[in-house]
Amino acid sequence: MKICFLVELPYGKIQWADGLDGAMQILEKDHEVCYHLDGLRHGHKPDLLMCWGGTLSKTYLEGMDYSGEKALFFAGGSRNNLEELRQWDIIYFENEIHTIEAQKMGLANCMTAFGTNTQIFYPMKQPKMFDVIYPGAFGLWKRKDLFAQAVKGLKALSLGNIQHHEMQCWDVCVENGVAVAMDIPQWQ
Numbered sequence: 524m525k526i527c528f529l530v531e532l533p534y535g536k537i538q539w540a541d542g543l544d545g546a547m548q549i550l551e552k553d554h555e556v557c558y559h560l561d562g563l564r565h566g567h568k569p570d571l572l573m574c575w576g577g578t579l580s581k582t583y584l585e586g587m588d589y590s591g592e593k594a595l596f597f598a599g600g601s602r603n604n605l606e607e608l609r610q611w612d613i614i615y616f617e618n619e620i621h622t623i624e625a626q627k628m629g630l631a632n633c634m635t636a637f638g639t640n641t642q643i644f645y646p647m648k649q650p651k652m653f654d655v656i657y658p659g660a661f662g663l664w665k666r667k668d669l670f671a672q673a674v675k676g677l678k679a680l681s682l683g684n685i686q687h688h689e690m691q692c693w694d695v696c697v698e699n700g701v702a703v704a705m706d707i708p709q710w711q
């Protein structure tokens with residue numbers, strides 16, 4: 524099977540080493556997989572188009588224009604546009620809450636399918652610097668405001684890709700005493 528995977532990674536695959544990357548490496552063993560890190564299909568007509576992006580991303584829009592089989596790795600945005608979301612053959616949400624919510628709204632073509640790359644993230648014996656760490660983009664859909672409120676009084680760290688159009692997500696952490704860091708490359 525020919526699979527084309529679309530995602531917007533401006534710094535290349537070097538910044539991507541999570542559970543989804545691990546799953547794609549497994550698929551590469553039995554299938555021909557090409558990656559387009561600019562979110563565009565470039566005329567390819569694969570057997571399956573896989574798109575990882577939010578509803579406002581180039582990746583999502585490119586997938587919407589594709590008439591063949593397509594899968595969406597949902598990375599944020601409205602889930603109320605049911606007719607549009609039904610155009611995807613399958614939608615993968617990053618948590619069970621969103622999956623259940625979508626199913627209750629009548630979206631049957633969805634499941635939970637994100638994970639953690641346990642070859643990089645695993646228990647280690649080392650001094651504890653923080654009580655809690657929240658990795659994830661500084662975007663509204665990650666609810667950094669709830670995290671900042673929930674960890675008041677704890678040694679907390681939040682790190683991730685900065686969404687420059689949603690700086691309030693970074694600001695709310697700083698204002699509530701949460702240590703912050705930009706996206707850290709995931710070297711293997």
